[in-house]
Amino acid sequence: MASPFDIEEIYPDDGEHSLRLPRRQAGNSPQGVAVTLLADYTVRTRAALPSAAIVALLAESGVTTAGARTAISRLSRRGVLEGSRHGRRSSYRLSRAAAANLSAGAQWILTSTAATTSWDGCWTTVAFSLPQDRSAQRRALRGQLRWLGYAPLYDGLWISPYELTSPARELLGQLAAGRVTVFRGRQSALDTTSQRAPIEAWDIDAISGHYEVFLRRWTPLVPLVRSGRVDGAAAVRARTEVMDTFRRFPILDPRLPLELLPARWPRQPARELFAAVYDGLAEPAERHVRAVVARFIDSGEPGVRAHTTTDLVTGVRGDESPGEGCRDGAAG
Incomplete structure (x- = not known):
C-alpha cells in the first residue's frame, strides 16, 4: 500500500536541484x-463513513463535491x-x-517535535x-532519505546528525544495492573560509520562517478555544488544518540539535501551540463530526472518536471495535 502521504506534499519533486521548502503552507490537497x-x-x-458524509465534511473545509469524490x-x-x-x-x-x-x-510527529x-x-x-x-530509483532513494530526516549537503551526499537505524539501513540497501555507502564521524575543520x-x-x-507563520496563524485562536467559542464546523476545520500543517515540521526540522540552531528556536513553542x-x-x-455523519445513516452509533496529543504519543492502534455504527453502509 502506498503511504497515505507523499513526500511531494512536503517537498516538490526538484529533480537534481537542491532541496526546497514546502510549496504549500495553506490550501492543503483534498486527499x-x-x-x-x-x-x-x-x-x-x-x-466506515458514508461517502456523502465524507463529502459534506470536506465541503466544510472548502473542498468541492467533485474534488472530494475524486480524492476518495x-x-x-x-x-x-x-x-x-x-x-x-x-x-x-x-x-x-x-x-x-x-x-x-502521528506518534512519530509528536515524539519528533518533543525535546531534542x-x-x-x-x-x-x-x-x-x-x-x-x-x-525513478534515485527519486525513491531521495524520498526515503528525506523521510528519515536527511538533507543533501552536496549532490549524492546526504547527512543527518543522528545514527541510521538498522531498518533504515536495510531499506536504503534495497533501494540502491551496491551504490550506497554510510559513514559516521565528526566534521574536520579546514583552514579556509570556503568550508560549508x-x-x-x-x-x-x-524553516524558522515556517515556524513563525504557524505561530502567528494559530496563537490568536487559543483564547477562543479555551473559552469554548470555537464550535461546530469551525472546530473541525481548524483542527484539521492545524494537524495538516504541523505534521510537516518533523520533515522540515528533523530534531536538529539545538546547539547548532539560533537561540529561542521555535520548535517547542510550535508544539505547545499545536497541542493547545x-x-x-x-x-x-x-460532536460536529458525529452530527454530520448521523445525517447520512439510519441508526446506530457512528464510531467517531477524537483523540488528543497524549493519545497520539501513547499510540492510537485502531484496536477499538466500530460496533454496529454506520449499519446502512458499513464495510463488510
Missing part, C-alpha cells in the same frame, strides 16, 4: 484533508481507503494498513551514485 479527517476521528475504530476515489485506488456498498449507498473506511501507518505516523535528544557531535553521511537512466558547515544542508532561516489547539478542539469537533 491530505480527507486522510487527516478520517484519521482524526476514525483511526481507532476504522468505522484516488485514496481507494491507493489502498488507503476501503469501499463498500449497501443498496445505493457507498461507504469508506481506512484500510488496516493505512490505520496502522497513520497511528505510527542529546547529540554526540557526529554526523551520519549517506553517499550514493546512480546512473541518469535510473531516475553540515547544518547548512538545511535552510535554517526558511488540537486538544482544545477535540470535544466540539467530535
Whole structure:
C-alpha cells in the first residue's frame, strides 16, 4: 500500500536541484484533508463513513463535491481507503494498513517535535551514485532519505546528525544495492573560509520562517478555544488544518540539535501551540463530526472518536471495535 502521504506534499519533486521548502503552507490537497479527517476521528475504530458524509465534511473545509469524490476515489485506488456498498449507498473506511501507518505516523510527529535528544557531535553521511537512466530509483532513494530526516549537503551526499537505524539501513540497501555507502564521524575543520558547515544542508532561516507563520496563524485562536467559542464546523476545520500543517515540521526540522540552531528556536513553542489547539478542539469537533455523519445513516452509533496529543504519543492502534455504527453502509 502506498503511504497515505507523499513526500511531494512536503517537498516538490526538484529533480537534481537542491532541496526546497514546502510549496504549500495553506490550501492543503483534498486527499491530505480527507486522510487527516478520517484519521482524526476514525483511526481507532476504522468505522466506515458514508461517502456523502465524507463529502459534506470536506465541503466544510472548502473542498468541492467533485474534488472530494475524486480524492476518495484516488485514496481507494491507493489502498488507503476501503469501499463498500449497501443498496445505493457507498461507504469508506481506512484500510488496516493505512490505520496502522497513520497511528505510527502521528506518534512519530509528536515524539519528533518533543525535546531534542542529546547529540554526540557526529554526523551520519549517506553517499550514493546512480546512473541518469535510473531516475525513478534515485527519486525513491531521495524520498526515503528525506523521510528519515536527511538533507543533501552536496549532490549524492546526504547527512543527518543522528545514527541510521538498522531498518533504515536495510531499506536504503534495497533501494540502491551496491551504490550506497554510510559513514559516521565528526566534521574536520579546514583552514579556509570556503568550508560549508553540515547544518547548512538545511535552510535554517526558511524553516524558522515556517515556524513563525504557524505561530502567528494559530496563537490568536487559543483564547477562543479555551473559552469554548470555537464550535461546530469551525472546530473541525481548524483542527484539521492545524494537524495538516504541523505534521510537516518533523520533515522540515528533523530534531536538529539545538546547539547548532539560533537561540529561542521555535520548535517547542510550535508544539505547545499545536497541542493547545488540537486538544482544545477535540470535544466540539467530535460532536460536529458525529452530527454530520448521523445525517447520512439510519441508526446506530457512528464510531467517531477524537483523540488528543497524549493519545497520539501513547499510540492510537485502531484496536477499538466500530460496533454496529454506520449499519446502512458499513464495510463488510
